[in-house]
Structure formats: C-alpha cells, structure tokens
Amino acid sequence: MGEMESRHRRVQRVVAGIYLGIPVVLLVIVALISTAGSPVVWVGCLVPAGMLVLGWVLRRRHRYQPRWWAGIGALFGGLSGLMVTLFPLAVGVWWPVFLVLPALLVGAVVGALPARYADRALLVPVVPELADTPYELIFRLRGLQLTAVLLGADSVTIQSRPVLRSQSTDNLGKTYPLSSITGVFEVALSGVERLKFPIPLPHPPVVTAGPAVILQASGDDWVLPTNQASTLIDLLNRRRSTA
Structure with a gap:
C-alpha cells in the first residue's frame, strides 16, 4: 500500500468519526439516559438520529x-455538549444544566480537533502524489484575509469567502476548469505592487514581499501572493496534465 493510500485511509477514518462517530456516541448516551425515564423520553433519540442521517449525507x-x-466537527460537538447537559432534565436530573455553556464550548473544540489532525495527516508533508487524489487543496493568500485558492480535482477557484462557498455567486469568486488555464508562473513580489482583484474582498489587500503565482485563465490574469507558490504550481500543473 502506497503512502497516499495510507494517508487516504487514515484521513477517511477520521472524517467518518466526525460525521458519523459523534452522532453515534451521542445516540448511545441519550439512549442510556432515556432508560431512567418514561417511554416518552425515548423521543429524545430523534435528535442524534437526525444528526446521524445528516452526517451520512454530508459525509x-x-x-x-x-x-x-472542522466546521461540521464543531457543530456536532457543540450540539452534543448541549444535548448531554440539557437532556437529563427529561428524567428529572437538574444539575447538568449548569454546565451547558462549558459543555457547548468544550464540545465544539473537541469536535473540531479531529479535523485539524485529518488535515495535517493529509497534507504533511506535501508530496506531488497529492495531485493524483480527488481532495480539494486549499492555499491561503498572503495579505488577503479570508481569501484562498481552492484547487479541485478538475477546477481551480479564487474565493474571497471560502467558508461561504455554498452561497457562491459570480461576485464572490471565480472558478475555472483546469482545461481553461493557459499559463502558470512563479514571481517574486517586492511589496510595492498594487494588486487588483475582479472579486470583492472582505478586507483591503495588504501586499507584502514574497513569492506569488501568476495565473492566466479564460482571458483573466491573476497575481496570487502565497508562500506556497511553488507547491501550488507543481500540484496545479500535475492536475492539468491528467485533466
């Protein structure tokens, strides 16, 4: 089994734990609490069961x-913290309600931690074979907050708000098929350049000295400051060659 296959299996086990494992654990806890109450209390199992169905679909x-x-992990972890502290009220146990806020925060943090591990397990160290996988690779842009390049299996996106990509419209980002890219070059910025972006940015760009990528696609010409310029170019070119 190759290195990337090993990474893939390890990462997907963690992802399954986030999307499916958290709801299953919560379902077991709620079921155990329900045994101390009346049959009506078992209705509470619908919440983790619904999370499990949602996790199955989203996964x-x-x-x-x-x-x-990380967002799904924090969401499921936070909901689990709320459920564990509030559901005991249904069986007449009151004291956990005083822990609802800490449980919410701790649950969100604990739920997000596996995602950070999975992300690191996938990307560290970066190897050329990553380009041969279907994973979407994210490259944050230097000096442009909340802006990134998303390198997909068959497209590349410049996105000003990656977290809200599900609400994407033409004014929030630009997506290009890999087949439409006509040139990719590495350059060094001095920090005095004035970069223009045809998409709205959440914050004004702060140009700093360092490596950048010139991306030419569909008649557009982008200058993308990133400390991972050479890595982005290598992975992008490798995916282009197999697109």
Whole structure:
C-alpha cells in the first residue's frame, strides 16, 4: 500500500468519526439516559438520529473537501455538549444544566480537533502524489484575509469567502476548469505592487514581499501572493496534465 493510500485511509477514518462517530456516541448516551425515564423520553433519540442521517449525507458531499471538516466537527460537538447537559432534565436530573455553556464550548473544540489532525495527516508533508487524489487543496493568500485558492480535482477557484462557498455567486469568486488555464508562473513580489482583484474582498489587500503565482485563465490574469507558490504550481500543473 502506497503512502497516499495510507494517508487516504487514515484521513477517511477520521472524517467518518466526525460525521458519523459523534452522532453515534451521542445516540448511545441519550439512549442510556432515556432508560431512567418514561417511554416518552425515548423521543429524545430523534435528535442524534437526525444528526446521524445528516452526517451520512454530508459525509458523501464533503469527504474530499477539508474546508468543511472542522466546521461540521464543531457543530456536532457543540450540539452534543448541549444535548448531554440539557437532556437529563427529561428524567428529572437538574444539575447538568449548569454546565451547558462549558459543555457547548468544550464540545465544539473537541469536535473540531479531529479535523485539524485529518488535515495535517493529509497534507504533511506535501508530496506531488497529492495531485493524483480527488481532495480539494486549499492555499491561503498572503495579505488577503479570508481569501484562498481552492484547487479541485478538475477546477481551480479564487474565493474571497471560502467558508461561504455554498452561497457562491459570480461576485464572490471565480472558478475555472483546469482545461481553461493557459499559463502558470512563479514571481517574486517586492511589496510595492498594487494588486487588483475582479472579486470583492472582505478586507483591503495588504501586499507584502514574497513569492506569488501568476495565473492566466479564460482571458483573466491573476497575481496570487502565497508562500506556497511553488507547491501550488507543481500540484496545479500535475492536475492539468491528467485533466
């Protein structure tokens, strides 16, 4: 089994733990609490069961998109913290309600931690074979907050708000098929350049000295400051060659 296959299996086990494992653990806890109450209390199991169904659906959509993993983990972890502290009220146990806020925060943090591990397991160290996988790779842009290049299996996107990509419209980002890219070059910025972007940015760009990528696609010409310029170019060119 190759290195990337080993990484893939390890990462997907963690992703399954986030999307499916958290709801299953919560379902077991809620079921155990329900045994101390009346049959009506078992209705509470619908909440983790619903999370499990949602996790099943979202996992199929997000399994190759690391940008979603931490958010889903925090959401499921936070909901689990709320459920564990509030559901005991249904069986007459009151004291956990005083822990609801800490449980919410701790649950969100604990739920997001596996996503950070999975992201690191996938990307560290970066190897050329990553380009041969279906994973979406994220490259943050230097000096442009909340702006990134998303390198997909068959497209590249410049996105000003990656977290809100599900609401994407033409004014929030630009997506190009890999087949439409006509040139990719590495340059060094001095820090005095004035970069223009045809998409709205959440914050004004702060140009700093360092490597950057010139991306030419569909008649557009982008200058993308990133400290991972050479890595982005290598992976992009490798995916272009197999697109």
